[in-house]
Amino acid sequence: MRSADSGAGARTAPEADSGAGADLHLVLDGAGNRREQLMRALRDAISSGRLSPGVRLPPYRSFAADLGIARNTVGEAYAELVAEGWLTARQGSGTYVARRAEPGAPTPVRRRPPAPRRVVHDLMPSSPDASAFPRAAWLTSARRALSTAPSEAFGVGDPRGRHELRTALAEYLARARGVRATADQIIVCAGFAHALRLLGACLRGTVAVESYGLGFHRDLLAGAGLDTVPLTVDSGGARIGELPGTGADSVLLTPAHQYPTGGPLAAERRAAVVDWARARGGLLLEDDYDGEFRYDRQPIGAVQGLDPDRVVYLGSASKSLSPALRLGWMAVPESLVDSVLAAKGVRELRSSALEQLTLADFIACGAYDRQLRRMRQVYRRRRDQLVATLAERAPHIGVSGIAAGLHAVLELPPGTEAAALRSARRLGLALDGLSDYRHPAAGMPPRDGLVIGYGTPPDHAYGAALDALCLALP
Template sequence: MAEIEVNSGIDLHLDLAQDGSRRAALGAALRDAVTSGRLEPGTTLPSYRTLARDLSIARNTVAETYAELVSEGWLEARQGSGTRVAHRARAVTSTTAIPRPEIRPRYDLRPGRPDPGGFPRSVWLAASKRAVNGAPTEAFGPGDPHGRIELRRALADYLARTRGVQVDPRRIVVCSGFSQAADILTQLRATGPFALESYGLPYHRMVFEKAGATSPVDIDENGCCTDKLELADARTLVLTPSHQFPTGSPLHPARRTEAIRWAREHDGLIVEDDYDGEFRYDRTPVGAMQSLDPDRVLYIGSASKSLSPGIRVGWMVVPEHLLDAILAVKGVREATVGVIDQLTLADMIASGAYDRHVRAMRLKYRRRRDMLVDALEERAPHIGTMGISAGLQAVLTLPEDTEDAVLARAGEVGIALEGLAWFRHPNTRDDIGDGVLAGFAAPSDNSYAAAVDALVGVLASTDPNRRRG
């Protein structure tokens, strides 16, 4: 048995068994520390990086162990509070998880969340009334898995005009959003591996992992390092080229070209997630990658950010050779996207109401972003920013080994944030450092100034010069 002293805010004594895997040994040691009472409920655990360094094990081993213990109910994470020992109502066993109610934060600054108060209710209702009154009777029969032709025609015009997508309505397939589109693709290309950016949304990664392995590809300030695709041994590449999530970097033109070359030479498919493509502030709009090769790029978009996550309407622009197979997977009728929502969105796009709404929200979000950036420059100038020229969130770069502390402190004052580590692929060696993602779209107009003030107060406390002073 190896006895290790871990010092990262708390003194934690762990006995790690020498036989078996490091992950199993760490999990057993942490469970024992909880059940014995040595780790009290609410105790904040060391960060992935700190614990991995002190135990001389891989950071991914710590991350995977924490995730496993969260799923079992031993630990609790997210909501801006770091990773802590769960507040347990009873003793936890390895098969018993504790259900916990969702805690509503005082200030919700989690990324990727639009302003719910910005949903255009009156415009939506008017469009819905027009659409329903004008729809043919057959529209209210069993849903077409292809999607309503009214919406596909409107989307074809809109995407060509605003995103440079090359498409005719026949190659648009309506879906409920990225997750459904990804699930359909995994049924077509079930062998994997799927090449994913080394940082991205975990629940998107989980969809692909159900069908096969995922292989991370490094990212940097120019987006995904597509020159490293040969190392991924994949035939499907998933990208966020317009606005890489979470870092916000657009994919460099040379790397777009390299990705297309890879797809052509390896009979590959590029899945383009047009994340936040409509919300750009300071840079020339970046066109869709699909226009470079419509036969090698499958484009996915949705109304979840522009309108509301509650409007479950998305779309795929499908290469010709995949169209029949995708429709076959969807089945004989549409099971997820309501016809009235499709008709209403089609009316909004065709009437110009959708464009007007997007422009209004773009202006609002830009003002909010500017307020956050100005406050950081004034009160926390040591905090860097990334990805602020587009999207609904900013990456705030932090001093080394402060990410967990910032999340914990933010949770104490009622701020919900996400740390960069949450989005890191568990199998990557790529590490872009400590940081948090601050969403500036979701808070109400009345609470946003207070949210910024509270956040900047937390970040200002990480200034090393301030601590020394």
């Protein structure tokens, strides 16, 4: 509580018994005598909701001492507010905010907003099966990480990320993805979007992107003052031969599994983009989106392994574990490390040190590999079920791309995408149209399609989701 002339905050001190009343903060505004000021401050606190019905007020003595006013003044203010109906007094028990502190106050009429169409089946892409998160194994790693964490782990975070995680990632990425980077070149971030923001602060000029991709990635680059130009995408990924004509200084690609159309970057194009980066003095930003989820063969290694000095490798735990962890990583060329760290700041502000330590243990003990093997089987089975269902019930609909990732694109007859989306929404299906991913400046004619995520639905609901999908198709 603060009186207008005291210049210092006065707060009720807890008394010996548990029923001493709530701590309050009141401002006495100086108009009128002290009793009137106190009554006005209490009415304002009650009517605004800061003092809820049933809250016990401080006893006269402690309240008066905190405010620097006479005890009788507090008693008189309480008595008048009781008479007005704002407060209630219980003999031997104290003074409370009345249950009906505003007698006769009209009840506001609340208009019910129109109910959105209910989502029955979530087939939005890019999300893993949340029910498959390895809770028991993660808890085991969390306990072990917490019990062995050094004391300095609970201090100000290193902007590079915990050394334990960077070391574990350097070993894992070399073994599983063919990435060549030391722990000092690994920078932990809060996911791909965070990484792109940091890189956007380090880049200049124009960034070439795939003609089909996530619009918010283009928005992030635009927010950093960078222009984007599209590269045509076909079954072999982005057409790298178009790069020299764009004037771009860097290029953002999804080589392992083009998002969303689904093709891998062809071998000759992988080599060509590295040659372009060397000749241009530019950079390839390699988004290894679901690179670990390949079902028809062993996953192709990262392009970064061809030239670590010209490729920034980007990955995250969003698809392999959960987006809720907010953990991602970059393998950065040595020449770029200081610039990225300068953009990030002098301390870690986004990624929990305890989550980083847990993931480090989760990788080191082999639990990460086991989870990936398990989820590959789950997602492969779901993709196979999608393909088989379409072959039986909608054989005119093709599925583009390789057997990989957590989504597939259904190729629709020209001019039917909008109608299919409307039908899907009427049936309670949440999914994307392919046109949502097209770069505004893309030169090729638009393709009609649906982007189907098969990672999100739990197993017991997946069959019903496919039934509804088939009803929505043209």
